[in-house]
Amino acid sequence: MSDSLADRIETWMVGQMPIIRMHGGTSVVREADPETGEVVVELGGTCSGCGISNVTATNIKRDLLADFEEVTDVTVRVPSTGDQGASTVEGGRGGELQHETDAADHF
Template identity: 40%
Template sequence: MSAESLERRTRNYLSNNVPQIQEHGGHFEIEDVDNETGEVTVAIGGACSGCGIAPMTMRAIRHRLPDEVDDISKVTVRRAGGPRAAVMPDKTAEMEEMEEYKDYEPPF
């Protein structure tokens, strides 16, 4: 299997199963694919950079990609940077303490 094939399958999974990223003005980039080790690095940016629950999305991607895309052994997810990237504080811990988010799972 080629790295391009693994990259394509990763991109297809994210496009088809994590539409919230694009629907909310964000985007993702497949930054690196190591076909031999199965390690994939994904960056999320755009509106995701300013989203307080981006860490929950990142965690979901990190946990679900290896289960859903054959040959992926490890996923690293980071926020896309840049000199003007506005990053909101992580709201994950605060949300996990709120009753309405007790059983929250991103819808993908």
Template identity: 40%
Template sequence: MSTESGDVTDLRERVTDFLSRNFPQIQMHGGTAVIESLDAESGEVTLRLAGACSGCGISPMTVQAIKSRMAAEIPEIETVHADADGDTAADTPF
């Protein structure tokens, strides 16, 4: 395995761990947070909230919390795009 793919794998695991530790309510309420894409070189991650998150009134607040807290905890992440049920307003870099 190349170092570059190892870096991406490590970063993906840290993003997944971050979501599990900081946002357990997503899963507890029947929702999911999926990493759709991750670019370690640019520090860009795209997430999709689905399941019970679709149509949930607090999804926009959850998205904003993910964006601000992920950057603080994972310095390699520069930009977070997140979408909950096609909510394009949530799909902006923090």
């Protein structure tokens, strides 16, 4: 039995984007719909307010589209207020995020 698209993307994030965790950032796949091809990833922790978070978001979008045939649309959200909470997923990533509107790729 194969892993879900969300599980495969989570595994990909751990392998392809270790720099996020190494710098105290977090990431979590909030949506991964294999039927529509839509994926939503949220960054948090030290990604919040980081001057290169938009570069990281652009790289994630580009690479997910290239590495997953079924993915057709990627949204990477970068909160401007940081990680609020202790709930995490594999690799110390994830958590509940507090959001605030900032710019195009921020909420």
